[in-house]
Amino acid sequence: MRWLRTCLQAAAVLAAALSIGGCFSNRQNEGAKLYQTHCASCHGEQGEGLRRLIPPVAASDYVTRNRASLPCLIRKGQRGPVVVNGVEYNQVMPGHTDLTDSQIANLLNFVQQNWGNKNEPYTIREVSELLGRCNGSDGQ
Structure with a gap:
């Protein structure tokens, strides 16, 4: 009887762990999905950019040097030379x-950690604070 109870408890823990893992994996992949939906048509499937028309985000010195302005750049867009x-x-x-x-935050973290970029990830709080500088935060 004790063995059966232990097995059932182990099965319940495993089932819970698998369902939590699925939840996190969906959230973890959100950045990649957002990039594909909102960025890949211009910046390329692998962040390579488009010749001398659209800048790359892969192995990009701009991504590294402009951390504080990237959330506003995504929210508000950009005009002019870069x-x-x-x-x-x-x-x-x-x-x-x-x-x-x-x-x-998830989109930026995907870019920050892929294609040769090895930059510090953003927190949602940090992104909201940086977006506040350009009146772009929605608080979500």
Whole structure:
């Protein structure tokens, strides 16, 4: 009887762990999904950019050097010249007002940790505070 109870408890713990793991894995992949939906058509499937028209986000010195301005850049977009990896680009980047603060954090964390970028991840609180500087935080 005791053996059966122990087995049932172990099975319950395993089932709970698997369901939690699924929850986290969906959230963990949100950044990749958001990138594909909102960024890949311009910046490329692998963050490579488009020749001298659209800057890369892969192995990008701009991503590393402009941490504090990236959340506002995603929310509000950008106009005017920008230099990435020594190359000047001058195209309009549209803003993404449809993304929540937490989605922007997940999107940025995906870019920060992929394609040769090894930068510190953002917290949602940090992204909300940085978005507050450009009146872009939605508090979500």
